[in-house]
Amino acid sequence: MIILYNANIYTKIPEFSSASALAIQGERIISLGPDKQILSLYGKHANAIDLHGMTVWPGLTDAHLHLVNLSRSLKSIDCETPTLQACLDKVAEKARTLPPGEWIEGHGWNQNVWKDCVYGTASQLDHVSEGHPVFLTAKSLHAAWANTIALALAGINAQSPDPPGGHIQRDAAGTPTGILLESAIALVSNILPTASPEKLSQDLHDLQPYFWRMGITGVHDFDGADSLNALQILSQNGHLQLRIRKNLPAKLLPQAIDLGLRSGFGDDMLHLGSLKLFADGALGPQSAAMLAPYQGSDSFGTLLSSKADILKIGIPAVESGWSLTIHAIGDLANQTVLDALADIRAHESKNQLAQLPHRIEHVQLLDPADQKRLAALNVIASVQPLHVTSDMHIVDRYWDGRAANAYVFQSLLNHHTRLVFGSDAPVESPNPFWGLHAAVTRRRQDGTPDINGWHPEQRITLTDALDAYTCNPAALAGFENRLGLIAPGFYADLIILPVNPFTLLPQNLFSILPEMTIVNGKLVYQK
Numbered sequence: 001m002i003i004l005y006n007a008n009i010y011t012k013i014p015e016f017s018s019a020s021a022l023a024i025q026g027e028r029i030i031s032l033g034p035d036k037q038i039l040s041l042y043g044k045h046a047n048a049i050d051l052h053g054m055t056v057w058p059g060l061t062d063a064h065l066h067l068v069n070l071s072r073s074l075k076s077i078d079c080e081t082p083t084l085q086a087c088l089d090k091v092a093e094k095a096r097t098l099p100p101g102e103w104i105e106g107h108g109w110n111q112n113v114w115k116d117c118v119y120g121t122a123s124q125l126d127h128v129s130e131g132h133p134v135f136l137t138a139k140s141l142h143a144a145w146a147n148t149i150a151l152a153l154a155g156i157n158a159q160s161p162d163p164p165g166g167h168i169q170r171d172a173a174g175t176p177t178g179i180l181l182e183s184a185i186a187l188v189s190n191i192l193p194t195a196s197p198e199k200l201s202q203d204l205h206d207l208q209p210y211f212w213r214m215g216i217t218g219v220h221d222f223d224g225a226d227s228l229n230a231l232q233i234l235s236q237n238g239h240l241q242l243r244i245r246k247n248l249p250a251k252l253l254p255q256a257i258d259l260g261l262r263s264g265f266g267d268d269m270l271h272l273g274s275l276k277l278f279a280d281g282a283l284g285p286q287s288a289a290m291l292a293p294y295q296g297s298d299s300f301g302t303l304l305s306s307k308a309d310i311l312k313i314g315i316p317a318v319e320s321g322w323s324l325t326i327h328a329i330g331d332l333a334n335q336t337v338l339d340a341l342a343d344i345r346a347h348e349s350k351n352q353l354a355q356l357p358h359r360i361e362h363v364q365l366l367d368p369a370d371q372k373r374l375a376a377l378n379v380i381a382s383v384q385p386l387h388v389t390s391d392m393h394i395v396d397r398y399w400d401g402r403a404a405n406a407y408v409f410q411s412l413l414n415h416h417t418r419l420v421f422g423s424d425a426p427v428e429s430p431n432p433f434w435g436l437h438a439a440v441t442r443r444r445q446d447g448t449p450d451i452n453g454w455h456p457e458q459r460i461t462l463t464d465a466l467d468a469y470t471c472n473p474a475a476l477a478g479f480e481n482r483l484g485l486i487a488p489g490f491y492a493d494l495i496i497l498p499v500n501p502f503t504l505l506p507q508n509l510f511s512i513l514p515e516m517t518i519v520n521g522k523l524v525y526q527k
């Protein structure tokens with residue numbers, strides 16, 4: 001048994017508002033109360049930890065990230081460089097240290113921050129890669145940059161057609177430039193050497209402390225079946241100490257139906273989540289689907305799934321017990337998804353099916369008329385606060401005049417929409433205190449754009465932001481009676497903070513790092 005006492009405990013239950021101690025038995029919190037009461041009841045046989053007034057919060061859940069991609073990106077070149085040349089320099093350095101023929105992988109470039117916003121080319125990489133194949137994914141994960149050897153290994157040449165939903169960028173002569181967009185990325189990523197499930201499970205095992213250090217005790221994963229396989233090995237070996245909701249790509253629906261699997265299958269450490277669909281691309285590469293063209297362009301982006309496409313998967317999905325999680329960035333994509341989900345809700349009602357926790361991922365631009373529809377349809381908004389501060393200048397440039405409808409977190413809350421927060425890591429850092437800071441201040445950590453933040457009317461309170469990292473993701477998983485709150489009977493997923501974030505100046509929220517992290521009743525991390 002563990003007792004935490006002399007603590008400032010954040011519990012939303014009025015009955016326990018003055019509790020300064022809590023007792024943990026096994027995986028769960030069994031009691032909260034004053035120090036004296038908890039210590040005299042349980043103190044004899046417990047490991048009692050004096051927190052000297054530190055703050056206890058529920059552990060935080062990142063509701064959207066990519067475990068395998070994150071693990072991979074932490075090991076590959078960080079291409080988030082201020083110039084294209086700096087990125088090439090990093091490739092050159094890596095090329096000198098790797099055994100001949102091995103792939104050089106990198107992630108994080110963004111041509112929008114480079115001079116003249118120009119993409120790199122295959123031949124620029126050829127000059128520095130010393131015979132290694134090179135594959136560098138963009139920060140948005142909606143574009144990739146390969147060298148000539150990598151393109152050749154993938155069989156991409158001037159005659160290759162664009163794959164459905166993708167584009168091989170070509171020069172005036174028709175030769176591929178090295179830039180691959182959307183589904184064309186997979187032409188190369190599919191031939192990358194793959195790790196065995198055992199190796200992958202070791203990688204994910206090694207990733208857990210990285211999350212505990214920043215206060216994350218649970219994640220909703222958006223990678224594929226390889227990630228699920230590796231997580232099962234971790235779970236079976238008793239090494240899974242991160243609570244996982246595992247979403248799966250929609251293309252696996254037929255197999256899932258054949259196997260009789262449904263959303264929710266698993267246990268309270270690892271269970272199946274929703275099926276993931278894509279309605280459009282992303283803002284950076286201008287592939288998000290728009291109701292009106294991008295500023296200074298006649299492009300409307302790309303709608304990857306029509307309403308009919310979504311229903312074709314969505315109806316059999318809900319009939320077999322699968323909730324949906326649909327990527328939508330542009331206002332046309334969000335509108336299309338809401339139209340499809342309206343039909344799906346009607347189908348659920350008509351056929352007396354359960355109302356499943358359907359969600360939209362990103363919800364970046366919402367036509368004003370659509371802002372109330374998520375709540376009306378009981379659809380969850382899964383949003384990433386760090387996208388606000390990372391993308392605000394691109395939004396101003398590409399969505400000029402529409403920026404007031406971008407990342408409208410407070411408007412969504414005004415309509416009583418359920419918000420969950422994530423990072424889309426490795427797109428952004430999964431550090432949830434960076435996310436809390438961005439949601440509450442709408443400012444970057446350097447203080448830009450100004451004291452009020454970008455579109456300050458959409459700043460939200462710390463209480464609402466914390467809910468989006470705790471009880472809201474727990475509720476969408478159906479765990480509202482056992483996770484996301486500090487109360488008797490709830491899982492002891494807890495973080496201990498050196499300061500009380502509610503008394504800190506909001507601009508300093510990003511600097512918080514936990515002193516301790518407890519997952520499923522076990523102290524897994526101590527600073």
Ligand SMILES: [Zn+2]
Pocket residue numbers: 064065066222424
């Ligand atoms: Zn994602």
